[in-house]
Amino acid sequence: MIKVENLTKRYAGQPAIQDLNFEVGKGEIMGFLGPNGAGKTTTMRILASFMPPTSGRATVAGFDVFAQSLQARAHLGYMPENVPLYSDMRVTEYLDYRAALKGVPHRRVAERVGDVKELCGLKEVENKLIAALSKGYRQRVGLADALLHEPDLLILDEPTIGLDPNQIRQVRDLIKNLGKQHTILLSTHILPEVEMTCSRVIIIHKGRIEACDTPENLLGKIRQAGGVLLEAKVGADNGVEELKKISGVRDVIVDSDGDWKIFSLRVESGADVREEIFRLATTRQWRVRELTQRRATLEDVFVEITHSDSI
Amino acid sequence: MRKFYTLLSREVRSYFHSPIAYVVLIFFLLIAGVDFYFQVSFMNQRQVQYTVQEAFFNSVFFWFAFVLIFPLITMRLFAEEFKLGTIEPLMTAPVRDWQVVLSKFFGALIFYIILWIPPAFYFVIFQYVAGQPAAHSAGAYSGSYLMLLLLGMFYLSIGCLASVLTKNQIIAAIISFCAITLLFFLGLVQFILLDVSSAARDLLGYFSAIEHMGTFSRGVIDTRPIVFYLSMTVVMLALTHQAFQSRKWRL
Ligand SMILES: Nc1ncnc2c1ncn2[C@@H]1O[C@H](COP(=O)(O)OP(=O)(O)O)[C@@H](O)[C@H]1O
Ligand SMILES: [Mg+2]
Numbered sequence: 001m002i003k004v005e006n007l008t009k010r011y012a013g014q015p016a017i018q019d020l021n022f023e024v025g026k027g028e029i030m031g032f033l034g035p036n037g038a039g040k041t042t043t044m045r046i047l048a049s050f051m052p053p054t055s056g057r058a059t060v061a062g063f064d065v066f067a068q069s070l071q072a073r074a075h076l077g078y079m080p081e082n083v084p085l086y087s088d089m090r091v092t093e094y095l096d097y098r099a100a101l102k103g104v105p106h107r108r109v110a111e112r113v114g115d116v117k118e119l120c121g122l123k124e125v126e127n128k129l130i131a132a133l134s135k136g137y138r139q140r141v142g143l144a145d146a147l148l149h150e151p152d153l154l155i156l157d158e159p160t161i162g163l164d165p166n167q168i169r170q171v172r173d174l175i176k177n178l179g180k181q182h183t184i185l186l187s188t189h190i191l192p193e194v195e196m197t198c199s200r201v202i203i204i205h206k207g208r209i210e211a212c213d214t215p216e217n218l219l220g221k222i223r224q225a226g227g228v229l230l231e232a233k234v235g236a237d238n239g240v241e242e243l244k245k246i247s248g249v250r251d252v253i254v255d256s257d258g259d260w261k262i263f264s265l266r267v268e269s270g271a272d273v274r275e276e277i278f279r280l281a282t283t284r285q286w287r288v289r290e291l292t293q294r295r296a297t298l299e300d301v302f303v304e305i306t307h308s309d310s311i
Numbered sequence: 312m313r314k315f316y317t318l319l320s321r322e323v324r325s326y327f328h329s330p331i332a333y334v335v336l337i338f339f340l341l342i343a344g345v346d347f348y349f350q351v352s353f354m355n356q357r358q359v360q361y362t363v364q365e366a367f368f369n370s371v372f373f374w375f376a377f378v379l380i381f382p383l384i385t386m387r388l389f390a391e392e393f394k395l396g397t398i399e400p401l402m403t404a405p406v407r408d409w410q411v412v413l414s415k416f417f418g419a420l421i422f423y424i425i426l427w428i429p430p431a432f433y434f435v436i437f438q439y440v441a442g443q444p445a446a447h448s449a450g451a452y453s454g455s456y457l458m459l460l461l462l463g464m465f466y467l468s469i470g471c472l473a474s475v476l477t478k479n480q481i482i483a484a485i486i487s488f489c490a491i492t493l494l495f496f497l498g499l500v501q502f503i504l505l506d507v508s509s510a511a512r513d514l515l516g517y518f519s520a521i522e523h524m525g526t527f528s529r530g531v532i533d534t535r536p537i538v539f540y541l542s543m544t545v546v547m548l549a550l551t552h553q554a555f556q557s558r559k560w561r562l
Binding site: 045073100 | 314325328395396397399400402407
């Protein structure tokens with residue numbers, strides 16, 4: 001549904017994205033993950049024909065986003081970052097207007113607007129001015145708008161940004177449901193989101209793709225590079241010094257809880273240092289209340305990839 | 312065509328959703344009313360060679376209000392969409408650039424025409440109360456209203472261009488105000504500099520809104536200003552379209 005080839009965009013000479021190549025197949029929910037300024041919005045704006053790339057090519061539903069932008073736009077539901085809306089309009093009025101603009105046939109407008117209001121939970125605010133809506137409802141209006149013309153493909157730029165945890169869960173469930181009938185490309189810098197909703201993830205950093213895989217595979221790759229948690233009373237010992245001597249331990253961060261010290265250990269890939277730690281603890285007569293291997297999360301993958309150059 | 316109509320109706324509605332429209336409307340009615348009142352009471356005191364309608368369209372009051380309303384009507388057209396980011400959902404919908412540009416221009420034109428409906432009733436009321444017509448012929452009415460339309464189109468298109476150049480409404484208003492005032496005074500130069508060559512004077516005459524209004528409001532329809540204002544409007548809209556498209560490369 002989306003095909004991107006060597007896509008590059010420069011703002012006044014400064015590259016925002018460089019040589020992106022990826023594909024999103026039909027029915028996929030693709031997560032686009034990266035820290036702020038990584039180039040997510042830039043990529044999505046190019047895909048939505050809002051601005052042309054500096055070089056490279058992108059097609060949406062088989063249409064070139066630049067040369068056949070009108071057809072490409074007609075096949076795409078796009079929700080921009082921060083969801084700009086006309087605040088002087090009422091919800092239904094706005095959706096009616098957007099439906100006509102997107103070429104929904106006259107006799108189907110009422111039905112479509114009714115459907116998306118139902119789907120996005122906008123019934124109770126349908127007659128409110130958009131200016132009076134909370135952030136969560138504005139987000140839903142943006143989503144409803146993207147769905148109006150029944151596009152095969154949805155591009156959602158940070159759909160859950162600025163929402164409270166409850167709203168985030170609602171929007172996430174909504175997206176998961178939409179994923180049953182639509183192809184979705186969604187961007188976020190919140191990790192659990194892609195872990196829970198996406199079938200594949202692209203990690204983008206400083207305008208380049210650093211990884212592209214399923215969440216499971218990405219986790220698998222650096223599962224071992226997770227960490228170990230140790231809570232112990234170390235008496236007169238420093239703790240950190242001794243732990244760092246164990247081979248395979250890269251880094252130790254220490255925190256304290258009363259008399260208890262909490263050590264977070266970063267270990268090398270493939271190393272299991274728990275046995276060594278236990279031996280150390282018995283010889284030094286530390287009193288241990290917890291010793292666990294922390295499972296790597298996508299967050300670790302992310303930190304690993306995006307901070308690799310600064311370590 | 313349906314998309315153009317959809318855009319146009321949203322533009323017109325948005326005027327009546329914004330307080331600025333009502334400020335302009337009231338300000339304009341007030342000035343036009345004061346103008347009309349002064350012209351009539353002035354004529355009551357002495358013998359004059361012109362009609363109420365001619366006096367109304369050629370007074371200082373009229374021109375003052377006239378030059379001021381265009382920046383107010385047009386400043387928000389594009390600048391506000393750029394500022395609030397609503398340009399993004401707009402231009403990622405399947406609409407063409409020219410549909411957006413023309414809908415904004417014609418939306419402004421419709422609002423401008425609506426502004427001119429109440430003053431038309433002044434003449435009707437005058438005729439009813441005074442028992443005599445306010446103009447010497449129907450042609451004088453249509454001449455002055457035609458000139459209003461032509462001048463309006465030209466100045467509104469300048470306003471569109473100013474608004475597409477910036478995302479700051481105030482700057483847009485200042486640009487269009489300066490451009491319109493400059494054009495307006497360009498037409499006055501020929502009255503001030505008496506020793507300019509006749510060719511230069513002819514050229515400047517093309518910009519003389521006051522002179523055009525003077526002839527048209529007497530009911531004398533000259534095709535040259537008609538062609539001039541229409542073609543200038545087209546040029547301004549083409550420039551607006553160009554600037555609007557190049558926004559993509561500036562981003
Ligand atoms: N309109 C713009 N003009 C200049 N630079 C921009 C513009 N928009 C974004 N950038 C730059 O491009 C880079 C990528 O930004 P963006 O795509 O918004 O990242 P993200 O959405 O991942 O946070 C950033 O360094 C940002 O400063
Ligand atoms: Mg962004």
